[in-house]
Amino acid sequence: MTKTASRDAPLDAKKAASRSGGPSFSLANRLGRVVWMTSWLLLARWTPPPLHGWRALILQLFGARLGGNCRVHASVKIWHPRNLELGDNVLIGPGAIIYNQGRVTIGSDCVVSQRAHLCASTHDVSDRDFQLVVRPVMLAPKCWVAAEAFVGPGVTMGEGAVLAARGVLFEDAEAWAIYRGNPAAKLKPRELRAGEA
Incomplete structure (x- = not known):
């Protein structure tokens, strides 16, 4: 395990006494996130x-890895x-929450709408x-997570999948x-009009 990976891995809850108010992550992780949150507040x-x-x-x-033309609104909350x-x-729309204690990967041409929540831990x-x-969350290309929807830990949304407003997804979504x-339950296939794939 690399130094960065070990710094970002959760501590053993028993040894760290997490239930009694002890930390869930290393001191280096926590200090790094304080610097991150302060920087985002002051600069963005x-x-x-x-x-x-x-x-x-x-x-x-x-440390985020971004492709071209990414639009992340100022009010977005990103844990790490x-x-x-x-x-x-x-x-990534206004007020969205990326609670990425675990890895969150969002493919090209995806939209995460206002106040949607992606959660990669439990x-x-x-x-x-x-x-x-x-538990990592993965959105394949061309997904849409609509307003105030929740994507839970370990979920993968297949290419082009849609989670409607205020939907709650705890299992993988089909492409x-x-x-x-x-x-959330499957409502119907998503069919694009001709020439819009």
Whole structure:
């Protein structure tokens, strides 16, 4: 395990006494995130919508991997940029939450709409110490997570999948399918008009 990977791995909940207020991550991880959150607040949080390039640069300086033409709004909350990868032409809308204690990968041409929430961690409910478990979230290209929807830990959305507004997805979504509800269920195939693939 690399130094960076070990710094970003959850601590053993029993040894760290996480249930009693102890940390879930190493001191280096926590200090890095304080620097990150302070930097985002001072350098990006106040910026007007057109300054997407500036915000992308800040994310990259903190370890995020971004493709071309990514648009991340100033009010987005990203837990740890080093655990974030965006393809080309990705839009992360206002107020979206990327709770990426685990890795979050968002493919090209995806949209994560306003106040949507991607969560890449959970807890082991069978463990007396409630161990934190990271589970990556992956959106294949051309997905849409609509307003205020939630994508849970370990979920993969296939290419072109859609999660409707306020939907809650805890299982993988098929490619080119539309899901809605809580828990989200497949509604119908997503069919693009001719010439729009």
